[in-house]
Amino acid sequence: MTGVRLREVRKSFGSAEVIRGVSLDVPKGSFGVFVGPSGCGKSTLLRMIAGLEDTTGGTIEIGGRDVTNVEPAKRGVAMVFQSYALYPHLSVFENMAFSLRLARAKSAEVQRKVGETAEILRLGDHLKKKPSELSGGQRQRVAIGRAIVREPEVFLFDEPLSNLDAELRVQMRLELTRLHRQIGATMIYVTHDQVEAMTLADQIFVLRGGLLQQAGRPLHLYDDPANRFVGGFIGSPAMNFLEGTVASGAGGLEVRLEGLDHPVSIVPGTAGPAVGDRVVLGLRPEKMRLAEAGLPATVEMIEELGGVSYLHARTSTGRDLVVERRGRREGLEGTTVRLAADPGDILVFTPEGERLR
Structure with a gap:
């Protein structure tokens, strides 16, 4: 060898x-x-x-x-x-x-x-x-x-x-x-x-x-x-990406997404980002969930694969998102849902694509 x-x-x-x-x-x-x-x-x-x-x-x-x-x-x-x-x-x-x-x-x-x-x-x-x-x-x-x-x-x-x-x-x-x-x-x-x-x-x-x-x-x-x-x-379905600007919030830093009224809380790394920075958020489909309060999006299609399903949703700004669900088969096509993720599961990148840790 x-x-x-x-x-x-x-x-x-x-x-x-x-x-x-x-x-x-x-x-x-x-x-x-x-x-x-x-x-x-x-x-x-x-x-x-x-x-x-x-x-x-x-x-x-x-x-x-x-x-x-x-x-x-x-x-x-x-x-x-x-x-x-x-x-x-x-x-x-x-x-x-x-x-x-x-x-x-x-x-x-x-x-x-x-x-x-x-x-x-x-x-x-x-x-x-x-x-x-x-x-x-x-x-x-x-x-x-x-x-x-x-x-x-x-x-x-x-x-x-x-x-x-x-x-x-x-x-x-x-x-x-x-x-x-x-x-x-x-x-x-x-x-x-x-x-x-x-x-x-x-x-x-x-x-x-x-x-x-x-x-x-x-x-x-x-x-x-x-x-x-x-x-x-790396990953299938691919990671979701959302662009926005960093702002200060009640619990720390949050990102105000372009054209959307729902801010997303993030956990800042040692390398930033700082308030006012433009960033891109990365969210794995399995890390996203339906919630009572969250990012609004309309479900356009559902891939039903048996034990797992993938919700294909679109925000009002035209951003496509994929959400993984397991063990749930209710019909949500055409409905508006709220999507959320834990701050610790959200990755932060610069607009040029470098990771901020």
């Missing part, structure tokens, strides 16, 4: 800088996930670790060894792509054994490694089949198995579940988690799906515009985002 360390890594395509000085550590044996919107640089960063993209600046270390200028085959990594890239004319066994054959491994070693890997991935009954005879999830497992038999130091996954339907994606997330626990290898996974990131990762690295926004355990990023972007990106 080994870890991956990046120090001030940069990547430019001509005059366009797409990775802008990223430093991070993926501890050995951990499952790290690069997440962010399309175009944020996460796949480029993964390809740089693999050696498939040159590094413009900075250093990449794998297991304490500087591999910045080492060719891909000598980095000790194996990559699983979004497309399965299986050889259609070869059996599952031969697809998984292909790299071992190229390395001139002995037949007994090939049989052992492929057999052990097939058992891990529950492919033992499919070794004689061709890829066309497999489901999408089984094909993806074959692609993963092809990487496992190489016994790499680090596994790299580039959105490997994107081609699967919703049910298979959930199943494969569970299987990847089991696989990681079973073989204990260092894994780095790229996705734009924050649900995948939250469910798979030991540590999440949130990227935006080629910059690392925040790194940490999934629930740490959810509970304590460093900025508005992380707060809005």
Whole structure:
């Protein structure tokens, strides 16, 4: 097992800088996930670790060894792509054994490694089949198995579940988690799906515009985002945001929201804000509740999901809000409700998106 360390890594395509000085550590044996919107640089960063993209600046270390200028085959990594890239004319066994054959491994070693890997991935009954005879999830497992038999130091996954339907994606997330626990290898996974990131990762690295926004355990990023972007990106449904101006109130500081007559009490952090400051409030859907006194909003739609429902409401100023409710199914569409949250559950950001703690 080994870890991956990046120090001030940069990547430019001509005059366009797409990775802008990223430093991070993926501890050995951990499952790290690069997440962010399309175009944020996460796949480029993964390809740089693999050696498939040159590094413009900075250093990449794998297991304490500087591999910045080492060719891909000598980095000790194996990559699983979004497309399965299986050889259609070869059996599952031969697809998984292909790299071992190229390395001139002995037949007994090939049989052992492929057999052990097939058992891990529950492919033992499919070794004689061709890829066309497999489901999408089984094909993806074959692609993963092809990487496992190489016994790499680090596994790299580039959105490997994107081609699967919703049910298979959930199943494969569970299987990847089991696989990681079973073989204990260092894994780095790229996705734009924050649900995948939250469910798979030991540590999440949130990227935006080629910059690392925040790194940490999934629930740490959810509970304590460093900025508005992380707060809005991590979590489903997304965090609600309301703009206003800080004023003094009977119980301390409160925020007077734009165009609305209901002030919202906040708990000021050590970094402010001060009276008169413009701020943005962040409220998680599950932290909001219906109350007798609170922010007025009209319920436009309710997503009924069984044990949980999501109220989609809109304020008189056109601000959309989502409220999570559990165990309540009364029809509220078209009615005006009052929404409230405890001051300690409200996050405060600057208009530029920085967190005020």
